[in-house]
Amino acid sequence: MGKQNDKENLNLSRRDFLKLTGGTVAVGGAALSGWGLTELIVDEGPVKSWHKSVCRYCGTGCGVMLGMNKEKLVRVRGDQEAHNKGVICIKGSMLDSLMKDPNRLKTPKIKKDGKFVEASWEEAMSLMTSKFKEALQDHGPESIGYYGSGQLLIEESYTANKLFKAGLRSNNVDGNPRLCMASAAVGYTQTFGKDEPPGAYVDIDHAETFFLIGSNAYECHPPLWERIMLRKKANKNVKIIVVDPRKTKTAERADIYLPVLPGKDMLLLNSMCSVMSELELLDDDFIAKHVSFNDGAKKISLEEYKEFLKEYRPEKVADELGITPREIREVAYQFASSKATMSLWTMGINQRVQGVFLNNTLNSLHLITGQICRPGATPLSLTGQSNACGGVRDTGSLAHLLPNGRLVANGTHRQEMEKLWKVPEGTIAPKPGRHALAMFDGMVKDEVKAALIMCTNPAQSLPNNQYYREGMEKAFLVVSEIFADTETAKFADILLPAALYIEKEGVYGQTERRYQIIEKLREPVGDARSDFDILVDFANRMGQGNLITYKTPNECWDEYRNISKASKYDFSGITYDRLKKERGIQWPCPSEDHPGTVRRYIKGDPFADKHVNDQHKVHFYGKPDGKAVVFARPYKAGVEDVSEDKPLFLTTGRVISQWHTGTMTYRISELKHSAGPGRFVFHPQDAGLNNVKKGDKIEVESSRGKMQGIVDISDHETPGVVFGAFYDAKFLVNNVVSDDHDPISKEPDYKVTAIKVKKV
Amino acid sequence: MEIILDVLAIFVLIVEVILLYQLRANRHELSAKVRSMVLFGIIVFPLLALLLGNYHVFVSSKESTTCQSCHVMSPMANDMMFDSHSQTLASRHYQNGWIAEHECYSCHADYGFQGTMKAKLDGYRHLMRYVTKTYTEPIRYRGEFNSMNCYGCHQGSRTFEAVDEHAPVVENLLGDDPTISCLNCHGRAHPEPSKRTPGSKEYKWLSDPKVKEVVNAQEVKDYINTLAASAEQSK
Numbered sequence: 001m002g003k004q005n006d007k008e009n010l011n012l013s014r015r016d017f018l019k020l021t022g023g024t025v026a027v028g029g030a031a032l033s034g035w036g037l038t039e040l041i042v043d044e045g046p047v048k049s050w051h052k053s054v055c056r057y058c059g060t061g062c063g064v065m066l067g068m069n070k071e072k073l074v075r076v077r078g079d080q081e082a083h084n085k086g087v088i089c090i091k092g093s094m095l096d097s098l099m100k101d102p103n104r105l106k107t108p109k110i111k112k113d114g115k116f117v118e119a120s121w122e123e124a125m126s127l128m129t130s131k132f133k134e135a136l137q138d139h140g141p142e143s144i145g146y147y148g149s150g151q152l153l154i155e156e157s158y159t160a161n162k163l164f165k166a167g168l169r170s171n172n173v174d175g176n177p178r179l180c181m182a183s184a185a186v187g188y189t190q191t192f193g194k195d196e197p198p199g200a201y202v203d204i205d206h207a208e209t210f211f212l213i214g215s216n217a218y219e220c221h222p223p224l225w226e227r228i229m230l231r232k233k234a235n236k237n238v239k240i241i242v243v244d245p246r247k248t249k250t251a252e253r254a255d256i257y258l259p260v261l262p263g264k265d266m267l268l269l270n271s272m273c274s275v276m277s278e279l280e281l282l283d284d285d286f287i288a289k290h291v292s293f294n295d296g297a298k299k300i301s302l303e304e305y306k307e308f309l310k311e312y313r314p315e316k317v318a319d320e321l322g323i324t325p326r327e328i329r330e331v332a333y334q335f336a337s338s339k340a341t342m343s344l345w346t347m348g349i350n351q352r353v354q355g356v357f358l359n360n361t362l363n364s365l366h367l368i369t370g371q372i373c374r375p376g377a378t379p380l381s382l383t384g385q386s387n388a389c390g391g392v393r394d395t396g397s398l399a400h401l402l403p404n405g406r407l408v409a410n411g412t413h414r415q416e417m418e419k420l421w422k423v424p425e426g427t428i429a430p431k432p433g434r435h436a437l438a439m440f441d442g443m444v445k446d447e448v449k450a451a452l453i454m455c456t457n458p459a460q461s462l463p464n465n466q467y468y469r470e471g472m473e474k475a476f477l478v479v480s481e482i483f484a485d486t487e488t489a490k491f492a493d494i495l496l497p498a499a500l501y502i503e504k505e506g507v508y509g510q511t512e513r514r515y516q517i518i519e520k521l522r523e524p525v526g527d528a529r530s531d532f533d534i535l536v537d538f539a540n541r542m543g544q545g546n547l548i549t550y551k552t553p554n555e556c557w558d559e560y561r562n563i564s565k566a567s568k569y570d571f572s573g574i575t576y577d578r579l580k581k582e583r584g585i586q587w588p589c590p591s592e593d594h595p596g597t598v599r600r601y602i603k604g605d606p607f608a609d610k611h612v613n614d615q616h617k618v619h620f621y622g623k624p625d626g627k628a629v630v631f632a633r634p635y636k637a638g639v640e641d642v643s644e645d646k647p648l649f650l651t652t653g654r655v656i657s658q659w660h661t662g663t664m665t666y667r668i669s670e671l672k673h674s675a676g677p678g679r680f681v682f683h684p685q686d687a688g689l690n691n692v693k694k695g696d697k698i699e700v701e702s703s704r705g706k707m708q709g710i711v712d713i714s715d716h717e718t719p720g721v722v723f724g725a726f727y728d729a730k731f732l733v734n735n736v737v738s739d740d741h742d743p744i745s746k747e748p749d750y751k752v753t754a755i756k757v758k759k760v
Numbered sequence: 761m762e763i764i765l766d767v768l769a770i771f772v773l774i775v776e777v778i779l780l781y782q783l784r785a786n787r788h789e790l791s792a793k794v795r796s797m798v799l800f801g802i803i804v805f806p807l808l809a810l811l812l813g814n815y816h817v818f819v820s821s822k823e824s825t826t827c828q829s830c831h832v833m834s835p836m837a838n839d840m841m842f843d844s845h846s847q848t849l850a851s852r853h854y855q856n857g858w859i860a861e862h863e864c865y866s867c868h869a870d871y872g873f874q875g876t877m878k879a880k881l882d883g884y885r886h887l888m889r890y891v892t893k894t895y896t897e898p899i900r901y902r903g904e905f906n907s908m909n910c911y912g913c914h915q916g917s918r919t920f921e922a923v924d925e926h927a928p929v930v931e932n933l934l935g936d937d938p939t940i941s942c943l944n945c946h947g948r949a950h951p952e953p954s955k956r957t958p959g960s961k962e963y964k965w966l967s968d969p970k971v972k973e974v975v976n977a978q979e980v981k982d983y984i985n986t987l988a989a990s991a992e993q994s995k
Contacts, residue, residue, distance in 0.1 A: 670928035
C-alpha cells in the first residue's frame, strides 16, 4: 500500500507543474538574457557602413572596401570579391590617413606679387578664363595647353580632351601618362593594331613561366606579385625569370635572374628570338596563320626576319649585356618551351629611348612562339597609374590621339570624332599637339603662354627638371591640386582646390581593360571642387557650353560610352548601374547583358567571335589582314652610356611604401618612416670604389646638371648602378636625370643616365 | 585528460540520478543517511557536475571539430581542412601545419584571460544564433578581427622580421589608433562571401558535411569535382 502511495506521489501535482514551468522559464530566461548580453557586448568597431571602391594609387586597380563612419573614411580593406581577392598593399591600406590629412588645399588662391592670396571661385575662374582667352586671341590655339594625369577620372580626362581639341581647337593636350605608358601604348598599337593588352590578370593563375623585365612587381605592384607567388606555390613547375639591372626584391625571388647592364636589354630580347629561331622553337603553325613580319619600313618574310636575328646570336651580344650566352639560351628555351609564358613589364621597358622597340619585341616573343591568346600565355604591360589606361589612353587625352584609338593625324579619324562630337568638319586641328616634354619646352621658349595642370606634379616628375621649371615660371599656370605645398603648386599663378578620391564620382580603368567605379562617399573639404566641375565651369566660361552639354559625371559617361560604340573599344554595355553592382567589367562590352571580355582576339571577344573557329582560333582584328606584326627592331645604343668621365649609371624608380612624387604617401607617418629620406643607393663595391659610406653627402653630375644627396648602401643594387627614388621633394633626383626620349612614343628615359659622383 | 573528465562526468551523472531517486523515496524519514544524500544529491554533485560540464565545454570548444560541428561553419572548415588547392590563409595555415592545435580558436581568441572570456562569450552567441536559426548565409565577421592575434605568433619569427615592409604595419598596429589589417596584404582568411552564398557553384561542396568523411586527398578532389559538376548541371 505504502509503495503504491509513493508511486501516486510521484505524479506531478498542479503545484509541482507550476514550479517546474517557472523553473524552466527562469533557466530559459537566464539563457536568453545571457545571449542578449553577448549580442550587446560585441565590439562592432568604428565602421558604420562599408562601400565597394577602387584604390586611389597604382595601376593594379585593386578593389577595396571602404569603411565609413558618417563622412569619415575609417578603414580600408581589400575587396575579396574583386580581381585582387582581397589583397591590397601598404599604401592602399592607409588611404584613411590620407583622407583625414588636415593640410588640404581648401580655397582657391591667386598669386599676387609672388605670394598666394585666398580668392573666391568666381575670381579665380574669371582670371583663368581671361588669361586663356588672351593667349588664344593673341597667340592662337597652340599657345595654350592642358597637362593632365593618369589619376583623373575618365569623365575628367574625356572632358578636358574634348574641350581643348574640339572646343578651343588646341591639340596641346598631354599628361603624365606620356612619362609612363606611352611606349607600351604605341608598342601594342603597332603590333596588334589596337592599344591595350590582349590578356588579363587571371592569366597569372595559369602561367607556368613568368618573364618579368623592367618590373619590380614586389614593390610596385605588390598584390600582383602576391598572386604570382601563390601561383608558384600551387604549381611546382612554375618558373620566374627576372631581368633587371638592379637586384630588386623581385629579382631576389626569381628562379633565374639576369642582371643585364642598363640600356642594353634590346640585345637580350633579340638574342632570345635568335635562339628560338636557331633551335626551331618557333610556332610555325601560329606564325603562318596569325603573324606577319615587318622591318619598320616594309613587310618582310620569316626568312628575312630569321636572317636579321642572326646578328643577335648570344655569343655576339652577351658581353655587351653583361651576362653569359648560356643564360640567354636558358631563358629563351624556358620562354618558348613552357606550357604558358606570361611577360610582365613596366617602366624599365617603357621609360627608355628604345621603349617602343622593346615593347614591340616583347610582343614578338609571344607571337613567334605562340605564347599568346591562351590562358596563362600573354604579354601584359603593368600600368603605373590608377587611370592611365581608361582615363588617358582610352579617351585619347594625349597630344597625338583622339578617343578610342583614333589619331589626330588621321583625317578619317578626325572626321569621325567631329561627327560624334557634333562639331563642324575641320574643327580638330590636323597637327598633333605638344607632347609632355615639348609642352614644357614650349613654356621655356615662350610659345606656350597659358596651361592648365591637373592632378599631377611635373615640377618634381619631369626629367632634366631644372630646365623645364624655367618654363613653369614663365607661363601662366593654373594648377588644380589637393595640397598647396607640392613642387608644381609653387609655380602656379592660380591654385584651385581639387576634390580627392571619394569626394567625387567617376570611372577608373586599369591594366587589364577593367573599368571600375569610384562612388562619391563624402563632400569635398572646404571649397574644393572636383576636376570635372572645374572643367565644366571652365568650358562654360570659355563659351563652350554647347560642346560640353553634360553637367554630371554620369551624363558624361553615358555620352562617352555611346561614342565608344563606333570603335572596337565598344564598352557601351558598361553603365553606371552595372559598375555599381559588379566588380569592374573588362571591355569590349557591347551590350548591357555582355559579361565583358577577359581575353581579346579569341572566342569570347565580340569582335573576334565571327572570325574564329576550331582551325583558326585567333583573329587580330586590329590589322586589316587579321595578322599581328612582328617587327625586326635593331638595337641602338643610347647616348647616355658610361665612360671614363661618367663611370656609373643612375636609374630611378619607386619604392614599396611611396607612390610617385610622394604628394600623398610622403605625408603618412608610417609610410614616410618606412621609406626614409630620398637618397642615392650604391652597391657596396661602388661605395668602396668611390670612397663613400652610408650617410655621406655627395655631388652627382650628369649631362643635365648637378645635385647633392646622401649615400645609402644596399645589396639590392648591382655594381655600376646607382638607384635614386623620386618620392622626396627634398631630393629632386630628376634634376640630373636625362630627358632623352623615345623618338616615337616621346616617353623620356628615366632609367639610364650616366653620372659621376664626388664626395662633398 | 578530456576522456577522464568525460568518464568522470558520466559517473557523477549516474550517481546523481540514483541519489535523487533514493532521496525522493526516503523523503519522509530524514535520517542521517538521508541528510547526507541531500548534501551530496542537491548541493555537492550538481555543483561538481556544473563545474565539470563547464570545464568540459571550455576545453572541447577550443577544438576545430567543435566549430565544424555546426553546419553553418562547414564552408570555413571544408575549405580549411580539405581543399588542398585553397589559397585562403586559414587553409594555408592548417594544411601546412603552421598551427599545431585548436586552429580556429588560435586565430579567433584574443590574448590573455580577457581574450579567452571574450571568445567564449562569442562562442555562446554563435551557439544561440545557430540553435535559434537567427542567422543568414553567408555569415560575416562582426566587428573587427584583431590583427594582434596574427602578430602574437609572427612577432619575432625569422620570416616575419626579415620582411622590411612589415615595419609600417607594426608601427600602425602598435600606435594609438591601429587601422591596418594583416589580411590587407595577405588576402582573405576564408572563402569570399560569394562562394559561401547558398546557390553558388562552390557552396555545394563547401557546405557539404560529408566531405570530412573522405580522408584521402585524391578522393576529396574527386568528391569536390563530382559536387561541382552536379552543381553545374543543376544550374
